[in-house]
Amino acid sequence: MSDTAVAMVVTRPLGSLSPLVAQTASPTGMWVWVRVSVTASGMCNADIGGAAATGADTVFPVVPGHEIAGVIAELGDQVQGWSVGDRAAVGWFGGSCGHCAFCRAGDVVHCPERKVPGLSYPGGWAQSITVPADALARIPDELDLVDAAPLGCAGA
């Protein structure tokens, strides 16, 4: 499936944030990744640092945002337990390797390969985000997506 989405990007260190229309990253063939259509994305102090994009290992363009709430739009081939249309949050925890000693002990937050949306891959200041399925948290029907988004930051 090919589609476009607007993302807010920074293209150089200390550059301004500007909208970019880009192809959505389809999870087809990415096995356990999903694409979430973003309804709401919070702005966190950690995003200010991310948007400054001054890290030596920064990969441009940077799309900040790790307080995301939306609806699943596309599923990778091997994703289990989620369906298109499910309401999901993505927070500071953006996925882990699944096979290191920390992951095998359930301590995924300390995985040396732990990912953070907006730092490890394009984040939620966009209409669409593609993330590993283990980064998802289910949002109850009675919780508004706008209210749910900032909870993702502490969701680690």
Ligand SMILES: [Zn+2]
């Ligand atoms: Zn790990």
Ligand SMILES: [Zn+2]
């Ligand atoms: Zn945060």
